[in-house]
Amino acid sequence: MTIATDAKTKLPRINTSLPGPKSQLVVDYDHKFMSPSYMRDYPLVADHAYGCIVEDPDGNTFLDFAAGIAVCSTGHCHPKVVAAIQKQAAEMIHIAGNDFYHRHMPQLAERLVATMPKSSHYKVFFGNSGTEAVEGAIKLARYSTRRDKLIAFYGCFHGRTLGSLSLTASKNTQRKHFGTLLGGVEHIPYPYAYRCALGHTSETCGGEIIELLEQQIFKRLFAPEEVAAIIVEPIQGEGGFIPAPAFFLQELQRLCNQHGIVLILDEVQAGMGRTGKWWAYDHAGVTPDIVLTAKGIASGMPISAFIAKESIMQWKPGSHGTTYGGNPVCVASALATMDLIESSLMANAEKMGCYIFSKIADWPKRFKIVGDVRGKGLMIGVEIVRDQNTKEKASGLRDKIIDNAFHRGLLTLGSGENSIRMSPPLIIDQEQADCAIRIMEESIREAEESL
Numbered sequence: 001m002t003i004a005t006d007a008k009t010k011l012p013r014i015n016t017s018l019p020g021p022k023s024q025l026v027v028d029y030d031h032k033f034m035s036p037s038y039m040r041d042y043p044l045v046a047d048h049a050y051g052c053i054v055e056d057p058d059g060n061t062f063l064d065f066a067a068g069i070a071v072c073s074t075g076h077c078h079p080k081v082v083a084a085i086q087k088q089a090a091e092m093i094h095i096a097g098n099d100f101y102h103r104h105m106p107q108l109a110e111r112l113v114a115t116m117p118k119s120s121h122y123k124v125f126f127g128n129s130g131t132e133a134v135e136g137a138i139k140l141a142r143y144s145t146r147r148d149k150l151i152a153f154y155g156c157f158h159g160r161t162l163g164s165l166s167l168t169a170s171k172n173t174q175r176k177h178f179g180t181l182l183g184g185v186e187h188i189p190y191p192y193a194y195r196c197a198l199g200h201t202s203e204t205c206g207g208e209i210i211e212l213l214e215q216q217i218f219k220r221l222f223a224p225e226e227v228a229a230i231i232v233e234p235i236q237g238e239g240g241f242i243p244a245p246a247f248f249l250q251e252l253q254r255l256c257n258q259h260g261i262v263l264i265l266d267e268v269q270a271g272m273g274r275t276g277k278w279w280a281y282d283h284a285g286v287t288p289d290i291v292l293t294a295k296g297i298a299s300g301m302p303i304s305a306f307i308a309k310e311s312i313m314q315w316k317p318g319s320h321g322t323t324y325g326g327n328p329v330c331v332a333s334a335l336a337t338m339d340l341i342e343s344s345l346m347a348n349a350e351k352m353g354c355y356i357f358s359k360i361a362d363w364p365k366r367f368k369i370v371g372d373v374r375g376k377g378l379m380i381g382v383e384i385v386r387d388q389n390t391k392e393k394a395s396g397l398r399d400k401i402i403d404n405a406f407h408r409g410l411l412t413l414g415s416g417e418n419s420i421r422m423s424p425p426l427i428i429d430q431e432q433a434d435c436a437i438r439i440m441e442e443s444i445r446e447a448e449e450s451l
Helices: 021-034 079-091 106-114 130-145 161-167 209-219 248-258 328-360 395-408 432-448
Strands: 047-049 053-054 061-064 122-127 149-153 185-190 229-232 261-268 290-293 304-309 370-376 379-387 413-416 419-422
Touching: 021 413, 021 432, 061 432, 079 328, 106 122, 106 304, 106 328, 130 161, 130 229, 130 261, 130 290, 130 304, 161 432, 185 209, 185 261, 229 248, 248 261, 328 370, 328 379, 328 432, 379 395, 395 413, 395 419, 419 432
Parallel strands: 149 185, 149 229, 229 261, 261 290
Antiparallel strands: 047 053, 053 061, 122 304, 290 304, 370 379, 379 419, 413 419
């Protein structure tokens, strides 16, 4: 299943101080010319990558448990994906699908529609990024309902362009100094079992939020017949890898169906087999009106899609458009990616996710700074606290753990205020999982001993 490599190239190997001398030259070069808005948690300089391994210019190899923010679903440079890209690039790189027909877009659209609930027929619009998918879904929901109000959740991340940013409520840095955003947007709490004030479990948390929506938002702010859409991440990504309980998503669908509100499920990070199913919402058995996908759909090539019920996607030509969306090379990469996910990698995500959780579920008992371990499949969140009794958030300790892991050859990312996200390529095997677990335990222990 994984790309055949020997033990030296399948696992991390650190030969120099980090960053090494060649890597430091790239860091300095970057600082000279690049926007300071880019965020870098640690000075990894990627020179080339293969499978689950990233190698820097100094020859250090790193086990990648970030996967380009869950983008490299089939690993880096999977041979079948590379071959599909090369073949298509030699035939046709671009023709504007907004103006002309080509077979590639409906081929991928058919594959995506095949993953959706069979109770409805769906149609697809392609873009280039997750935020574009969100923007398109906002427009479609408003167009189809002739309503303008939108409801999103605290902790959510839906993108950085102005429409999607209006829905995003993850960090104030992401919104600060950008002025007035899209009107008619209201945010409500997201079910967060670890910090539930009522003491609910991960399966029961959120009933009070549904009550808030029905008894407060709909009665005091705006009537439900004014609401175009409710947008929700079945598992919050940027917010801390927090899964919503199945009943909560089911209740949202009930409310949306009752009031003619469009239910938008943002699967940009959680979709494409990462949780062991095509979509994270599949775990709840709901039927979305619109689904958003990007990151893992094409193994690193820039493409996104929003998939909407045909009854909703009834806008006229020119109502929405794109220049690059549905690019033939990106579509070829996506088709190859879906082949791999369907044939074995989705099952591997479920298998390896269960294996990793079986090894780390007791971390809150073994480490006093680990408050919670959660997620589904290969979407794994670890929340770091200063005190398990008070649950005081420990962002500094979280950052120290991530840095410790980097210096041991493991790539991870932060999520939320104080959580670590582990989202490796779906091709990982048990040896690589064991290596990552060992490095994480060493890194947590080192941070804990610094207290």
